[in-house]
Amino acid sequence: MKGYVYYSREESSRNRAFIDDLMMEAAKISIDLYLLVEDEQPDADAAFILFRDRHPEKAASFEQNGFHLVNRAEVNRIANDKMKTFELATLLGVPTVPTKKVHSVNEVNSYPCVLKTVDGHGGNEVSLCMSKTDAKTFFSRFEGRSLIFQPFIESGATDVRVFMLGQEVLGAVKRTGNGSFKSNYTLGGSIEEYPLSTRQQKDVITIARALKSDYIGIDFLLLPNGNWLLNEIEDPVGARSLYKTHDFSVAERLMVYMKRKLASS
CATH class of the missing domain: 3.40.50.20 (Rossmann fold)
Known part of the structure; x- marks a missing residue:
């Protein structure tokens, strides 16, 4: 083969x-x-x-x-369009971060908020805006790009990335930001293995089944009360954090x- x-x-x-x-x-x-x-x-x-x-x-x-x-x-x-990801989650009944497209700073109606490019990844095109001045800077920086608005949700800069192989949960990693509201491991955050609840497993399997995906990452903000909200789907998803926290070869599982x-x- x-x-x-x-x-x-x-x-x-x-x-x-x-x-x-x-x-x-x-x-x-x-x-x-x-x-x-x-x-x-x-x-x-x-x-x-x-x-x-x-x-x-x-x-x-x-x-x-x-x-x-x-x-x-x-x-x-779908994974590389945050708005389409939000629409899919809403359709499936999976709890998600409220998200809307914005075309001008005047459509941003509350602060603090999070602004993102619709197709960015790795936390590099995301900004926590505390004021209209911050929002104007973001709009200026990404002029001509499709942007989305999300209310700032306090999560202690903590999220969970779930790695899916077909409809199987390969593993889940809890990521905590280091001096930033962003939790990305590649930006210096800390990581640890995270056990999913039955309800959380149902959410991620629902998404993978709907997408008919093979190998993806699904990111959720982890809230102080233990609930979570879908934030993004990653395709392609990097496996560095999974290798660091689990004792199997992702490459082996994927090839088999x-x-x-x-x-x-």
Whole structure:
């Protein structure tokens, strides 16, 4: 069986260790896995493409050419649009952070608030705005981009990322910010394994089932009273925090899942 893992050129360098791990685990179960970068084209006989980029149009083009994508292009489209993520959660009845699109600073009607680009990731295009002046700065910085507004919700800079493989919970990681309202591990936050309640497991399985996703991360703000609110869906999702807090190979689980799925299709 032949497959590809697709990355942008920049991300292929940053994620070289994970790519090598994927290739090693693939070889153990007789999958020939190759790296595909930028505009390189896969061979027509490839069984699948593990798509590791935030580029719904590129994903869709591979599907239109007959390739089996992990995740589907539709998953990539929804996960990389925070407004579509919010709409999906609302439709499914999953508790979520109230979210609305805003086109000007005059539509921001309460402070403090959180402003985000609709397609940003990694916490780099997010701002806690305490005043209209802060909001104006954000709008100026991201002029021409689609923006969303969320009320600031006190969570102690704590959230939970749940890693899903199909409809199975691979693991969950509690992330706490370090001197910032952002909890991202890559921005210096602390992490620990987090046990999900029955209700929380139901929420994430509901989302994964609706998306028909293969491998995603689902982020929830963790509230002081123990409840949670969906904040984002990540595709592609980075596994650094999962490797740090759990004692299994994500690459191994992913490759075994792929082989089983393709064998049964």
